Amino acid sequence: SNRLPPGSLGVPIIGHSLGLTRAMKANTAEKWIEQRIKKYGPISKLSLFGKPTVFVYGPAANKFVFNGDSSTIANQQTKSMRMILGDRNLLELSGKDHKRVRGALVSFLKPESLKKYVEKIDGEIREHLKLHWQGKEQITVLPMMKTLTFNIICSLLFGLERGPKRDQFVSNFKTMMVGMWSVPVNLPFTRYNGGLKASARVQNMVKDLIQEKRRKLEQKTASPHQDLITCLLSIRDENGQEVITEKEIVHNVMLVMVAGHDTSSVLITFLVRLLANDPAVYAAVLQEQEEIAKDKSMGEFLTWEDLTKMKYTWRVAMETLRMIPPSFGGFRNTLKDVEYNGYLIPKGWQIFWVTSMTHMDNTIFPEPSKFDPSRFENQASIPPYCYLPFGAGYRVCPGNEFARIETLLVIHRLVTRFTWKLQCPDNAFSRNPMPVPTKGLPIQIITVCYITLEICFLNFTRYNGGLKASARVQNMVKDLIQEKRKKLEQKTASPHQDLITCLLSIRDENGQEVITEKEIVHNVMLVMVAGHDTSSVLITYSGIFGIQNDNANLITEIAKHIKNLKICFIANDLNLSFLQEIKMKYTWRVAMETLRMIPPSFGGFRNTLKDVEYNGYLIPKGWQIFWVTSMTHMDNTIFPEPSKFDPSRFEDQASIPPYCYLPFGAGYRICPGNEFARIETLLVIHRLVTRFTWKLQCPDNAFSRNPMPVPTKGLPIQIVPKKLK
Numbered sequence: 194s195n196r197l198p199p200g201s202l203g204v205p206i207i208g209h210s211l212g213l214t215r216a217m218k219a220n221t222a223e224k225w226i227e228q229r230i231k232k233y234g235p236i237s238k239l240s241l242f243g244k245p246t247v248f249v250y251g252p253a254a255n256k257f258v259f260n261g262d263s264s265t266i267a268n269q270q271t272k273s274m275r276m277i278l279g280d281r282n283l284l285e286l287s288g289k290d291h292k293r294v295r296g297a298l299v300s301f302l303k304p305e306s307l308k309k310y311v312e313k314i315d316g317e318i319r320e321h322l323k324l325h326w327q328g329k330e331q332i333t334v335l336p337m338m339k340t341l342t343f344n345i346i347c348s349l350l351f352g353l354e355r356g357p358k359r360d361q362f363v364s365n366f367k368t369m370m371v372g373m374w375s376v377p378v379n380l381p382f383t384r385y386n387g388g389l390k391a392s393a394r395v396q397n398m399v400k401d402l403i404q405e406k407r408r409k410l411e412q413k414t415a416s417p418h419q420d421l422i423t424c425l426l427s428i429r430d431e432n433g434q435e436v437i438t439e440k441e442i443v444h445n446v447m448l449v450m451v452a453g454h455d456t457s458s459v460l461i462t463f464l465v466r467l468l469a470n471d472p473a474v475y476a477a478v479l480q481e482q483e484e485i486a487k488d489k490s491m492g493e494f495l496t497w498e499d500l501t502k503m504k505y506t507w508r509v510a511m512e513t514l515r516m517i518p519p520s521f522g523g524f525r526n527t528l529k530d531v532e533y534n535g536y537l538i539p540k541g542w543q544i545f546w547v548t549s550m551t552h553m554d555n556t557i558f559p560e561p562s563k564f565d566p567s568r569f570e571n572q573a574s575i576p577p578y579c580y581l582p583f584g585a586g587y588r589v590c591p592g593n594e595f596a597r598i599e600t601l602l603v604i605h606r607l608v609t610r611f612t613w614k615l616q617c618p619d620n621a622f623s624r625n626p627m628p629v630p631t632k633g634l635p636i637q638i639i640t641v642c643y644i645t646l647e648i649c650f651l652n653f654t655r656y657n658g659g660l661k662a663s664a665r666v667q668n669m670v671k672d673l674i675q676e677k678r679k680k681l682e683q684k685t686a687s688p689h690q691d692l693i694t695c696l697l698s699i700r701d702e703n704g705q706e707v708i709t710e711k712e713i714v715h716n717v718m719l720v721m722v723a724g725h726d727t728s729s730v731l732i733t734y735s736g737i738f739g740i741q742n743d744n745a746n747l748i749t750e751i752a753k754h755i756k757n758l759k760i761c762f763i764a765n766d767l768n769l770s771f772l773q774e775i776k777m778k779y780t781w782r783v784a785m786e787t788l789r790m791i792p793p794s795f796g797g798f799r800n801t802l803k804d805v806e807y808n809g810y811l812i813p814k815g816w817q818i819f820w821v822t823s824m825t826h827m828d829n830t831i832f833p834e835p836s837k838f839d840p841s842r843f844e845d846q847a848s849i850p851p852y853c854y855l856p857f858g859a860g861y862r863i864c865p866g867n868e869f870a871r872i873e874t875l876l877v878i879h880r881l882v883t884r885f886t887w888k889l890q891c892p893d894n895a896f897s898r899n900p901m902p903v904p905t906k907g908l909p910i911q912i913v914p915k916k917l918k
């Protein structure tokens with residue numbers, strides 16, 4: 194016993210388990226370990242989870258753990274994990290079996306083979322953002338990322354696409370995960386028992402999947418490279434026999450499901466947090482990603498080639514993995530007595546290794562508490578066994594390339610589409626055993642605006658970013674135009690299908706297109722912006738900018754088309770007919786009165802091209818003329834008692850003098866979207882009042898202009914659905 198490392202085994206059974214788990218939860222585990230190191234040095238004995246254990250630390254210790262002889266040092270998992278994942282999963286295997294099964298997994302997870310799946314992963318990410326991020330004001334990042342990484346695994350590794358089968362998989366998987374981190378007491382109603390049952394169900398589902406894929410492979414309707422399962426089923430020895438047994442496939446599918454989803458989701462979550470906290474890193478990541486996005490057309494997937502350009506973003510991810518490694522550390526088990534650094538580690542003891550102690554060692558990473566992605570500019574300079582987020586040696590994480598691909602793709606899509614703000618900016622996290630930020634990292638999402646008004650936002654970066662984004666959107670619109678032009682030629686699209694096909698189909702007497710491609714692009718941009726916030730935004734922007742090309746024809750054409758859209762709109766709403774819509778006279782009067790009192794467009798500018806006289810005064814060439822809607826709307830000679838909300842003013846609209854009611858402007862630039870806005874508004878109000886009642890959460894009636902009127906906090910309300918008959 195003199196040869197055992199220093200330290201004590203503590204109270205029988207309990208040992209130091211409670212101290213460590215408590216420290217993990219409070220995110221002070223590093224300090225807890227540091228104190229041990231101060232007291233006993235880099236090797237010490239303790240007792241964890243009912244077993245005598247030796248803690249080791251430092252590059253030499255890491256080499257000893259990760260590259261030790263597998264007949265002496267074996268991998269070690271908790272009983273819950275072994276029972277739930279299955280005893281033939283890679284973590285349980287050693288020696289030749291480990292090499293054989295790991296080789297099979299790596300044949301699918303190696304970069305050369307993953308290259309082919311970049312587009313598929315990107316597709317899954319885009320779908321996820323569309324479903325769960327777009328249009329949302331607030332989300333919690335960690336659960337979202339867990340869903341996303343799990344879905345990527347389902348589709349890419351198991352060929353299990355969206356649908357009820359996958360949903361069933363997910364719900365069983367969640368119960369299984371709870372059981373995996375629980376105390377292994379197999380009594381009815383314990384978490385462990387629930388986990389075991391869910392694991393049996395998941396395993397049965399995987400078995401069914403295997404049968405289905407085996408059949409498809411035989412019928413040659415599936416390819417060996419289709420997904421991880423078809424790949425494992427297709428690996429044969431020299432006699433044509435399958436190399437991996439069905440049980441091994443099932444158990445390793447279970448492992449990959451767990452190993453691949455928990456870890457990457459944590460990395461991406463902490464990256465989202467970092468990008469919200471660190472403007473300099475955010476700006477550099479955004480610049481790198483925008484550089485890539487700028488050459489892409491609408492709907493184009495990212496490629497392997499694009500990933501190779503994301504060097505800075507990956508350095509940021511590496512530095513995040515250094516400071517907050519998803520895996521705190523792990524255990525090995527000694528199969529024989531073994532000596533390390535002059536000490537004995539007896540057979541049957543555990544060896545406990547910890548990633549973060551090496552990562553925060555200032556002799557390896559100077560100023561370790563400083564976030565500095567440039568450390569990874571020259572990766573060869575980092576000594577071996579010092580940077581361990583993926584482990585090292587012959588058990589180094591085989592999913593590291595997969596994790597890199599999905600992380601880079603997600604970050605690209607996030608920074609080029611959204612900006613976000615943290616809702617709990619306390620930067621705390623606890624370990625359980627994965628690091629979990631406070632409340633799972635709730636954020637407020639702000640969708641990236643396509644165009645920022647130069648006059649409203651003098652902030653250079655936003656404007657500059659807006660211009661770049663505009664170039665990308667314009668490229669996307671150009672692609673759309675090409676696609677639609679082709680379809681029109683092939684007669685697979687009709688001229689009345691949408692605004693673009695309509696504009697493309699307008700010809701003069703010689704059969705020439707009337708609207709140039711540039712005009713279509715720029716006016717699609719205008720309509721997009723106008724229709725994006727509320728349909729009434731159209732009014733504002735057409736007032737401020739006008740349509741640059743002074744082409745009255747074009748305005749008339751857009752106006753005509755917007756009338757066509759009216760028909761599509763109503764046809765799409767199955768229960769509201771055109772006739773019903775024209776009955777909504779009172780509702781529209783209410784909307785008109787709202788537009789009078791709070792016109793979305795405060796006013797606008799015109800530019801004088803020559804000296805001009807008005808009312809005896811000179812307005813010189815090049816000056817602006819500033820007009821304001823609300824002053825006329827609140828003029829009591831036109832609208833008596835103007836502060837009173839009174840929809841009856843619009844009962845006889847002909848009685849309102851011209852140029853007095855201007856929410857949509859007037860004259861030859863009158864908003865061509867006014868009819869569209871009316872239809873939209875009436876349909877929405879109809880649906881709202883017939884289905885819900887609501888109460889204001891901030892009943893202060895205040896609003897600010899920016900330049901649109903924005904009610905306090907965006908008008909939060911409490912909704913009560915009505916019972917539908």
Ligand code: HEM
Nearest residue numbers: 284452453456457460519520582583584588590592595596
């Ligand atoms: C940021 C993401 C990830 C991190 C930080 C990570 C980290 C790790 C670590 C520390 C180990 C243990 C090494 C050891 O015990 O020596 C490991 C093993 C493993 N990981 Fe990952 N991992 C990640 C993503 C993935 C993904 C995406 C997959 C699968 C697609 C995966 C599959 C595995 C497997 C199968 C093992 C067991 C290897 C063996 O025992 O030979 N991991 N990972």
